Amino acid sequence: MTARVPRAAAFIIAQWHGRVRGFHPAWAAHPPRRIATVYVAKWIVMQPETQLLFLRGAGGDAFEALDLGKRRLRRAGEDEVSRFALLDTFDGEVAARGALLVCSGAGADLMGAAAGTGARLSQPRCRPGYVSEMPAGPVTSWLAGVVSPLRALIAVAEGEVVYRRLDLVDGREKTQVRCGLWTLHGQTGAQVTILRLEALRGYDKAFRKLVEAITQGDMAVDLGPLAASAALRGVDPAEITGAVFDLAPEERIIDTATRFLRAQLAVAGRNEPGIIADHDTEFLHDYRVALRRARSVVALFHDVFDAATREELKRRLGALMAPTGALRDLDVYLIERDTYASLVSADRRRGIEKLFDRLADRREAAQAELAGWLKSPDYRQAMQECVMLLEGAGGLPPGPKAGRSALEYARPLIWKRYRKVQRVAARIDATSPDAAVHDLRIHCKKLRYAVEFFAPLFDGRDIARILKRLKTLQDTLGRFNDYAVQRQALGAFSAELPGNTRDAIEVATSLGALMAVLEIRQAKERARVATRFARFDAPETHRAFEAVCKPGGGAG
Amino acid sequence: MKIIACYSNKGGTGKTASAVNIAYGFARQGRRVLLCDLDPQGASSFYFRVKPSRKLGGDLFFSDVKRFTDAIRGSDYEGLDILPANMAFREFDIFLARMKQGRSRLKKALRSVRRDYDVVVLDCPPNISALSENVFKAADVIVVPVIPTTLSERSFEQLLAFFKDRGIRRKKILGIFSMAQATKTLHVETMARMREAHARYGLDIVVPFSTDVEKMGLHRAPVATFAKSDGAVAAYDSLVAEIERRI
Numbered sequence: 039m040t041a042r043v044p045r046a047a048a049f050i051i052a053q054w055h056g057r058v059r060g061f062h063p064a065w066a067a068h069p070p071r072r073i074a075t076v077y078v079a080k081w082i083v084m085q086p087e088t089q090l091l092f093l094r095g096a097g098g099d100a101f102e103a104l105d106l107g108k109r110r111l112r113r114a115g116e117d118e119v120s121r122f123a124l125l126d127t128f129d130g131e132v133a134a135r136g137a138l139l140v141c142s143g144a145g146a147d148l149m150g151a152a153a154g155t156g157a158r159l160s161q162p163r164c165r166p167g168y169v170s171e172m173p174a175g176p177v178t179s180w181l182a183g184v185v186s187p188l189r190a191l192i193a194v195a196e197g198e199v200v201y202r203r204l205d206l207v208d209g210r211e212k213t214q215v216r217c218g219l220w221t222l223h224g225q226t227g228a229q230v231t232i233l234r235l236e237a238l239r240g241y242d243k244a245f246r247k248l249v250e251a252i253t254q255g256d257m258a259v260d261l262g263p264l265a266a267s268a269a270l271r272g273v274d275p276a277e278i279t280g281a282v283f284d285l286a287p288e289e290r291i292i293d294t295a296t297r298f299l300r301a302q303l304a305v306a307g308r309n310e311p312g313i314i315a316d317h318d319t320e321f322l323h324d325y326r327v328a329l330r331r332a333r334s335v336v337a338l339f340h341d342v343f344d345a346a347t348r349e350e351l352k353r354r355l356g357a358l359m360a361p362t363g364a365l366r367d368l369d370v371y372l373i374e375r376d377t378y379a380s381l382v383s384a385d386r387r388r389g390i391e392k393l394f395d396r397l398a399d400r401r402e403a404a405q406a407e408l409a410g411w412l413k414s415p416d417y418r419q420a421m422q423e424c425v426m427l428l429e430g431a432g433g434l435p436p437g438p439k440a441g442r443s444a445l446e447y448a449r450p451l452i453w454k455r456y457r458k459v460q461r462v463a464a465r466i467d468a469t470s471p472d473a474a475v476h477d478l479r480i481h482c483k484k485l486r487y488a489v490e491f492f493a494p495l496f497d498g499r500d501i502a503r504i505l506k507r508l509k510t511l512q513d514t515l516g517r518f519n520d521y522a523v524q525r526q527a528l529g530a531f532s533a534e535l536p537g538n539t540r541d542a543i544e545v546a547t548s549l550g551a552l553m554a555v556l557e558i559r560q561a562k563e564r565a566r567v568a569t570r571f572a573r574f575d576a577p578e579t580h581r582a583f584e585a586v587c588k589p590g591g592g593a594g
Numbered sequence: 595m596k597i598i599a600c601y602s603n604k605g606g607t608g609k610t611a612s613a614v615n616i617a618y619g620f621a622r623q624g625r626r627v628l629l630c631d632l633d634p635q636g637a638s639s640f641y642f643r644v645k646p647s648r649k650l651g652g653d654l655f656f657s658d659v660k661r662f663t664d665a666i667r668g669s670d671y672e673g674l675d676i677l678p679a680n681m682a683f684r685e686f687d688i689f690l691a692r693m694k695q696g697r698s699r700l701k702k703a704l705r706s707v708r709r710d711y712d713v714v715v716l717d718c719p720p721n722i723s724a725l726s727e728n729v730f731k732a733a734d735v736i737v738v739p740v741i742p743t744t745l746s747e748r749s750f751e752q753l754l755a756f757f758k759d760r761g762i763r764r765k766k767i768l769g770i771f772s773m774a775q776a777t778k779t780l781h782v783e784t785m786a787r788m789r790e791a792h793a794r795y796g797l798d799i800v801v802p803f804s805t806d807v808e809k810m811g812l813h814r815a816p817v818a819t820f821a822k823s824d825g826a827v828a829a830y831d832s833l834v835a836e837i838e839r840r841i
Contacts, residue, residue, distance in 0.1 A: 238670075
């Protein structure tokens, strides 16, 4: 018997001398000597102990071979074999939360310590795609609270699953613990076993002894859900969640930079299939972020490589980035679809919807075009050449500061970028043109990249302080820029509308209303720049930069 | 939470078999059931392979809620838990006599688990005592199995008189004929006579004598798990339905 849902028996008791007595009217006749007795609502939670373990390989035999003294494991029914798919986002959001989502003919099983009662949630149906489009159920509800709405669940691993049920029984054949074993045989050849133990009410001791026997025996129970997911996917766990790029303070800066560029190209490469298959918009986003990071390193560390190399890298990375812009822009607009609709009055909304339907069509075309490019031999060659350039023996031709250690290089760079931001901001007042504000935004970005890149080399608190204050400034600048870009794009759409059809007029009117709203918002952000900068320019920020860049008060 | 007692003031009437099969019947319907074995002989605990509760002796049963709940064990069947008996239960009367409100202690103890169970089935020892009075007061329905013989008839009437004397609502009583054999004239005549005299107290349902029920001790399981088409199984199903109607 299992009590699945935590129920509580609640009643008011008085605890006195460690014994429990019920509260009843007899006390009126015989009141307790100490009225200061505390009345406590005692909740007794009746929930069976459950544990989920992840094992390497096919752990079933090792499990059944355990020496359990007077108890034994008895099979309950036949093995059930079926096909399974492991669902997760490409970046492993489910695994990162400590769970595996296994879908088979029997339905969807979310197995994990974080999965609620009994370490397991089930529902009859589950399929790849966005969580918002999944059939309702406890698994979907859990996913909704965990998975980013922008990421789709895809089948990250597939294969065969063998489900076996066993009962731990005592000398009189009384069931004390129910055990379920899911042995997953992935297509990649990997094998992972999920072992779920559930104690029957009142048999916690037997449960604990079983867990002890398992963990002290030679069953390989050292896998966690993330490692198990990675094993089935045939990748390194770090690859899934995005490993932090590690820095060695004494490494030559040119070696650090080269390593970093290689890592970004690898990330871009991993996202290609997802862009082509169009599972969700984030593959392209992550692809571009990787290339952008690479480009900013090339630009920022400009005396690390020699001039010709720098130009070549800039050209090549730019060529890889260029074809992705159109689709990304459209994705961004479509993601904001509902927000735009809410910005205009109700009578203008239909026009906005029509605009977005057109944009959606364009988006389909842009995606097809980009997918075609990514599958083309020209792209393969371009990417290959980039990779080979970075892998070249002997490294890339060095610039004047190539030999400095990462730490030595970082400090003056960050300081320089910081001072630049201060100077640019000091020149801005309420009458400055928008271009000056955009300029400040660019320099803030450069400062941010520099700080983020070298963050692991410095004190976490200083870096955190800097980034936090920089963020509030950048948020305003970013929004300001976004509105400007949107107004421009919407203006372009407006110009493209065909003639005087009723549709075109409706869309144009709504666009006009939308652009008016955006103009007002842009102006608001513009007005905030000065105050936000002042907050950034506070003495604490300055002290943090000094601590990072000029430790010991000496010249950096 | 409803409390069903299986009680008889005579031994060997099929009281424990009834308790076990009623509890299982409700669990099968999806209710959350607790079978509480109050008989120190521990027969219903035996049927479920549950060991006696060693730490629940003396007055702790009635006063220590944590020990009470810690002693509960999950049976092998979904939705059915057992509070096993132990030898110390034979001293219930002594402790109940000492406690204030001695007639309501059982009800109070059971109330501590009211959020966890829909139905509590009590398997009672075959005697009239302070514990039985507790059972009579606490229960919503009292199933009384009667083997249709003359002495049983007498026992039943003594029970009715006891209830009347103590002011306990006799409406709670649900008599059933147990181990009845249609081939025995004595059984048939006794059943007819008792039905006429005590129609208000059930006595509709007849659980026929059954070797399968006897074999519950061998299988150590409710009869419905191994003898699906037995006449006794059908009778227990009707009994569960009748109890449901009353609660």
